[in-house]
Every structure is written in C-alpha cells, then in structure tokens.
Amino acid sequence: MLSRIAESLFWIGRYVERADDTARILDAHLQYLLEDPYLEEDAACRGLLAVMGAAPPPEEAAATRATVLDVLAYDRNAPGSIAGAIAAARENARRAREVLSSELWECLNTTWNTLPSRIGSSSPHEYFSWVRERAAIVGGITDAATRRDETLQFLLLGRSIERADMTARLVTSRTLAGGNGPGWMTLLRSCGAHEAFLRTYRGRDSETLAAEFLLLDRLFPRSVLFSLEQAERCLSKLAPIDGRGLREEDARKVLGRVRSRLEYQPLLSLLGSLTEEMVAVQEGCLDASDAIRLRYFPSSVSDDWIGDRL
Amino acid sequence: MADLFDGYPEGVAWDEMIEPGHAVRAPYQHVHRTMGHLNADELRVRADALARSYLAQGVTFDVGGEERPFPLDSVPRVIDAQEWDVLAPGISQRVRALEALLADAYGPQQAIADGVLPRSLIVSSAHFARAARGIDPPNGVRVHVGGIDVIRDSAGGWRVLEDNVRVPSGVSYVLSNRRAMAQSFPELFARMRIRPVADYPRRLLHALHAAAPTGVDEPVVVVLTPGVYNSAYFEHSLLARLMGVELVEGRDLFCAGGKVYMRTTEGRRRVDVIYRRVDDDFIDPVVFRPDSLLGCPGLLGAARAGTVTIANAVGNGVADDKLTYTYVPDLIRYYLGEEPILSNVDTWRLEDPDSLTEVLDRLEELVVKPVDGSGGKGIIIGPAASRDELDQARSRLRADPRGWIAQPVVQLSTVPTLAGDALRPRHVDLRPFAVNDGDDVWVLPGGLTRVALAEGQLVVNSSQGGGSKDTWVLGDARRATRAPVPPDGPVADGEEPVRAGVQQDANPTDTKMREQNQQQQQDRSGAAPEPPTRRFPLRRTSC
Numbered sequence: 001m002l003s004r005i006a007e008s009l010f011w012i013g014r015y016v017e018r019a020d021d022t023a024r025i026l027d028a029h030l031q032y033l034l035e036d037p038y039l040e041e042d043a044a045c046r047g048l049l050a051v052m053g054a055a056p057p058p059e060e061a062a063a064t065r066a067t068v069l070d071v072l073a074y075d076r077n078a079p080g081s082i083a084g085a086i087a088a089a090r091e092n093a094r095r096a097r098e099v100l101s102s103e104l105w106e107c108l109n110t111t112w113n114t115l116p117s118r119i120g121s122s123s124p125h126e127y128f129s130w131v132r133e134r135a136a137i138v139g140g141i142t143d144a145a146t147r148r149d150e151t152l153q154f155l156l157l158g159r160s161i162e163r164a165d166m167t168a169r170l171v172t173s174r175t176l177a178g179g180n181g182p183g184w185m186t187l188l189r190s191c192g193a194h195e196a197f198l199r200t201y202r203g204r205d206s207e208t209l210a211a212e213f214l215l216l217d218r219l220f221p222r223s224v225l226f227s228l229e230q231a232e233r234c235l236s237k238l239a240p241i242d243g244r245g246l247r248e249e250d251a252r253k254v255l256g257r258v259r260s261r262l263e264y265q266p267l268l269s270l271l272g273s274l275t276e277e278m279v280a281v282q283e284g285c286l287d288a289s290d291a292i293r294l295r296y297f298p299s300s301v302s303d304d305w306i307g308d309r310l
Numbered sequence: 311m312a313d314l315f316d317g318y319p320e321g322v323a324w325d326e327m328i329e330p331g332h333a334v335r336a337p338y339q340h341v342h343r344t345m346g347h348l349n350a351d352e353l354r355v356r357a358d359a360l361a362r363s364y365l366a367q368g369v370t371f372d373v374g375g376e377e378r379p380f381p382l383d384s385v386p387r388v389i390d391a392q393e394w395d396v397l398a399p400g401i402s403q404r405v406r407a408l409e410a411l412l413a414d415a416y417g418p419q420q421a422i423a424d425g426v427l428p429r430s431l432i433v434s435s436a437h438f439a440r441a442a443r444g445i446d447p448p449n450g451v452r453v454h455v456g457g458i459d460v461i462r463d464s465a466g467g468w469r470v471l472e473d474n475v476r477v478p479s480g481v482s483y484v485l486s487n488r489r490a491m492a493q494s495f496p497e498l499f500a501r502m503r504i505r506p507v508a509d510y511p512r513r514l515l516h517a518l519h520a521a522a523p524t525g526v527d528e529p530v531v532v533v534l535t536p537g538v539y540n541s542a543y544f545e546h547s548l549l550a551r552l553m554g555v556e557l558v559e560g561r562d563l564f565c566a567g568g569k570v571y572m573r574t575t576e577g578r579r580r581v582d583v584i585y586r587r588v589d590d591d592f593i594d595p596v597v598f599r600p601d602s603l604l605g606c607p608g609l610l611g612a613a614r615a616g617t618v619t620i621a622n623a624v625g626n627g628v629a630d631d632k633l634t635y636t637y638v639p640d641l642i643r644y645y646l647g648e649e650p651i652l653s654n655v656d657t658w659r660l661e662d663p664d665s666l667t668e669v670l671d672r673l674e675e676l677v678v679k680p681v682d683g684s685g686g687k688g689i690i691i692g693p694a695a696s697r698d699e700l701d702q703a704r705s706r707l708r709a710d711p712r713g714w715i716a717q718p719v720v721q722l723s724t725v726p727t728l729a730g731d732a733l734r735p736r737h738v739d740l741r742p743f744a745v746n747d748g749d750d751v752w753v754l755p756g757g758l759t760r761v762a763l764a765e766g767q768l769v770v771n772s773s774q775g776g777g778s779k780d781t782w783v784l785g786d787a788r789r790a791t792r793a794p795v796p797p798d799g800p801v802a803d804g805e806e807p808v809r810a811g812v813q814q815d816a817n818p819t820d821t822k823m824r825e826q827n828q829q830q831q832q833d834r835s836g837a838a839p840e841p842p843t844r845r846f847p848l849r850r851t852s853c
Contacts, residue, residue, distance in 0.1 A: 298573065
C-alpha cells in the first residue's frame, strides 16, 4: 500500500474517533454544568479546554459554555473540534478514495455535507447524538465492508490510538476544577459503559471500581487498556516481530511501556496520581504516532535532484 | 397538467429530438413518450434525486477551489446504431492517423520530407517536446486514450471540432451518468437497447497492460494525478478504483537506477506503466519546469531507457495543436490511404497571407482560437466581441499568425433540457473516447455530451454553467451488444471501416468556445497538499 494512502487511513481512523469522543466528553460536561448551580463556569470551561488541548480565551474574557461549543464543537478549521475532525476525516478520505469502499467514502462525504454549521444553543445534545451516530455508521461500515488487510489495520490503528488518548482525557476531566468535575458514573454513561459496568460488578457502585473499569477493563472496548492492546495487535499484523525482537523505536515498544505501567501498578497508586498517569498515556500515544509515521509514512524530499544536476 | 413540451420552439439549430413540424425523430420515441407522461414536478423530483446522489458520491468538479456537483440533465441524448456505426469508425480512423503522425514527428519526419506537412508546423508547435524524440513506446502506442470532440451542425452533419490526445478528461462522468440514469429511469433502460459503457475501465487497463515495457509479464500500472486540487481529481480516483490500481501523486514516486518506484508501507515497489494525468510541463522537473511538485524527477529518462511506459506519451500535444488539426484529413489520406470518414469544421490557416487578410476583414463574424490553447482560453467570438476587442485581436493575429486559427460561427445542435418547469432546446457537443491497445482502436459507445444550460449559450463547459447528459447509443438489432468482449479478442461494436464520406455534402461551419476540462496550470495545483493535521500540542492540566 502507498505510504501516503496508509497515512490518510490512519488519520481517518483518528479523526472519526476524535469527533465521536469529543462529542461524548462535551455532552457529559455540558450536562453537568447545567445541573450544578454552584459550579464556577469560567474555571470549569477553562479546565475543559485545557484537557482537550485547546487554547483558553484571554484572562479578561469569560469562558462559557458557548466558548467551549465554539472551540470544541463548531470550529471547522480546528482539527481538535468535532466539525474540524469531520472535515479532516473527509479530506483524508478524498485522498484515499480509491482504496476505501464506496460505502465508507459516501458515508464520510455525506457526514461532511450534512454537518450543521451551528446548532441552536438549546440543543447541543442533538448535535452530539448525531455525531455519535455518524461515527457508529463509519465503524459499522468499516467492520462490515473492509477487507482484513492493511486498509483495516491502519484505520483501526488510528482509531485505537486516538481512543486511548481520548479516554485518558475523559478520565482527566474528572479532576477538573479541583475535583469538582463530573462523577465517575457520568463518565461511564458518556461512553456507553454504565450498564456494562453495573453488570460486571453486580450493581456495586464504587468510584474505585468505576475508575478501574474505564482504565483497565480488558473486555470493554473504550477502556484505555483495551485500546492500547488493540493498537498493539494492529501493529503486529502490519509487521510481525522477527526473531531478534523489537527495535527501540518500534511503536509497539512505546505502547507496551504505557500499557504495562497501567497494568502492573497497584490500582490505588494509579488513582493517587491519576492526572500524571493520564498525561503519560497521552504522551505515549503521541510518541507512538510519531514512530508509526517514521516507519510507515516516510515523506519524500521533492527537490534533492536539483543538487545532482547543478 | 401542462405538457413538458408545450411551447417547445422550433429553433434555428438542428434539434436532436424534435424535427421541424414537431415530429419526434425515431431514436427518441421512447424517451419522448416517457418524458411526455411526466409532469414538471415528477421530472424535478427525479432530477433532484440525481443531484443528491451526485453530491453523496462526490461526483464533483472543482471551480476555483470549490467543489460543485456536476450537473446532469435528466433528458438523455440518443444516437441510433446506423449513425454510431459511421461515427465510431471515423473517430478510430482519426486516432490511427494521429498515432501515425506522432510516430513520424518523433521519428523520421517522412511527412515533412514528402511535403504533406510544413516543417515549421512541427517544430514551432508549443507542444512539440524535443526531449521525447527517440523514445520508442513498447507497443508503438502514444495515444492510449483519445477524446475527439464532435458537433452536429445546423444541417445535421457530424464534424470534428478538435482532437484531444494529451490527457482528455470526462470519461468518469460518462460512467457515473450512466449509473445514475439507470437508477432514475429504469423503465427506459428496460425498453431500449442501450449499449453499455461499463466496459471502459477494463479496456483501458488492458491497453495499459499491453503497453508495458518488454519483458514485463505482470505489469504494475498506476494512475498519476496532480492531486486533490485538480479539477479532474474525481476522474483520476474513479479510474484508479475501477481498474484496481494505485492512484499516485508525484511525491509517491521516485526514480533510482533508471527505474521508477513507488513508496509503499513495505518499502519500494517497481512501477511499469504510468497512466499520467499530469501535463507534460509538470511531469518531470529534470526536463521541463524545474519547480514542478506534481511530477517525478527522472521519469522521462526512465521512459527513454525503456523501463517504464508513460501513457499518454509525452509530447502528444503536437498532434492536437489546432493548426495540425487543419491537416488531419490530408494525414488520413497520406498515412492510412483512406478517405476521411468525418470532416473538419472549415478552418482558415492564418499563415497564408490571403487567408489572414480575409479573416482580418471578416473578424466580426468569425471565431478565432489560439492553436495551443486549452480550457477555452483566449478564444474570441467575433459576433460577441466589442470593437476594441476586435482591434486588439487583429493586432495579435498580425503579430503571430502561427498562433491562431479562424472558423465560422454556427449553431450547435440542440437537445431538450429541463429549464424551470419545461423542456427547452439547449446546445450540445459530444466527446467520444477512444482507447488504443496497439492492435485495435476501440471507441466507447457514446461519450460525454456536454450541454449549455443557459438559453442560446454556445459555450458548454462546466465552469461556464454547463452540464452533461447521458449519451445513449442504441444497439443494432443484428447483434447482441451486451455479449462480453474477450479481453484480447477483436472488438465487437462498430469498428468496420466505413469509407464513404457521408458528411461531405453537409454545409461547412461551426465553432464554439470551449474549455477542455483538462488540467493543471491552475496556480493552486502547484502547491503540495498539506499533510494531515496533527492535534494540538499536549497540555497538562493544573490539577
């Protein structure tokens, strides 16, 4: 497969997941902001923007729900917003069109075509539902109509790395504004995990268990651990490990380190330094992404021939 | 309920469907009856469904960086079997003559020695690529795909308007129009015997395989595109998808040791045949524009070394130079020993001083075109030009007679087209596509009919609000036209040479402005597409 195409597939996976997860995080938080009358809106919104890696408004301007929506939901030019991620996914799909199934292309293209420019302030929840639904369709088509070759592995790899990163951000948002962020149950609900959690733990309602579930559950597809393992599986399918083991710069090594740090640390110690641990997950995803780029998407140097001729 | 055809005017031009006196021409009987039974709302609903499906599929063209759905009119253009069986061999004959000309121009130049062509015609052509001299294509083919534009004049005769043998585009719309129309008017497809077009990608791939360098058994074929900013990107992507080959950009390729490779996730992979949709000027910065980011350094050297085939060949522009066009009937007689099946539009060569004088005198009734122009650039339509524009044109013509040709203005034929709540005549042209695999020149039944959507407009190109129509060639009752064609076998449809010059009695004339929906040279296309964006830098939270 062409390196450039593989790179586009990887980013389609990431951007669709980013739109989905951003919608989930915003939905949970905006709901929470509405429900808690004692909350300091400015601080909570600044915290949320920071968690999502977006620049906060200047000190003198207040950060409000509207600010958060503008920056993280509606801005088509920012790749970190929902609209921007949808546009970027579609643009990458346009570049990789001849390897995507027509169904998948049309789904991404239609999502972009029907992207609402703005949602009335009364109904951001509808916008978020729509985004989640579109992402689910992308996931379904990917699953049902993509050959199990490199095409799928790169799509899935991008999705898994983005998901690990975003679940880490979701967990971090819990500690927003001095521990006054949304509760664990809200977080579980926002990623569709609440019922699975209740079944798994037979109705025991414990914050520690909830955290464990989001971070370490081996069977829940949005947990950090599951996502990391999925990414490692994709990498193994793309390039089986040869007899001499992994090289230092292999993305699997980076991800493996992040995973074992979560996996082999006592849960209480993990929860004790949750913010730092989640930042470590995000940094690991960034490093792995770089390693993947170097290994699979080397870019050309277009004008080195000139030196030869002159 | 008003009939869609109520008030349909008898135009000055030849109408493809309605004869003077409102009788319906035979090939259109079914179409007319079906459309006549619909009211405007029903037709509008189907037209909207067509447009929605194009938007969803991304069947778009690019105008100044903005993607727009390509307008497809619901009323098809129909050509009956007898007519097509003259037209197709005429197209094929033309392509064979242009092949012979290119082989000659980049080889012995015998036609010049024999006095058929002036030497100056070749060497002064802006698209004569000296760098391509001495490159012998493996199976002798330089025009793997040709698009020959034809029109029907006011007397009903077919005429060739121009030849496109560089990178003719538009075939993707033929394929997607057909699919959309079949979904939209199943009743017509069930009733009429319409020759299918879906064979095109397989034919093209076969021709590209046949052109592989000698000794390569399973050639790796790629389509080379200038990238997503090119107005024909949709087409490049569709052809690659339907042929099952890689769509590459210049930066995906590199040359090493005289061979061409592409960068893949498993390292480099050899490339044998490049169906390029990048213009000569941009294709190899070592030979042409050194600042080009769209091509790949060293491609032409590899082609010369015989390790890669470039289709269509570099330097083909000398054959579709509009001054060369005026010699094509002579070239058909000279190279093929045949009489031309299709006539040209009458054309003045301005190098002849008498012609120049006549053209300068009559400029307000003529059309003048630059010989190497594409995309309708620089065309002056006499009757529509101001006195100032005509004066400027006169001085330009005097300064560079080689650079221009002149033709009379005539009305293109019309086809009923949905305009508001009614069907009205709108002008059309036709671009049939020919594929040469070295043994045979196959003509896709139909081609791209472009239609000017504004009343009286003779300009059909899409950037001027033009649209397209599905073009139906009716099957011949004598043979099953839907039988599969063996990949290496003889071609079934309409290939027998027909020598009678059926159009010779028709009145000369016609012209129109047009844009070859071709390529490049837009400023934007020079920029390398930016890489996928990375997320914001990681930020730590304060708590």
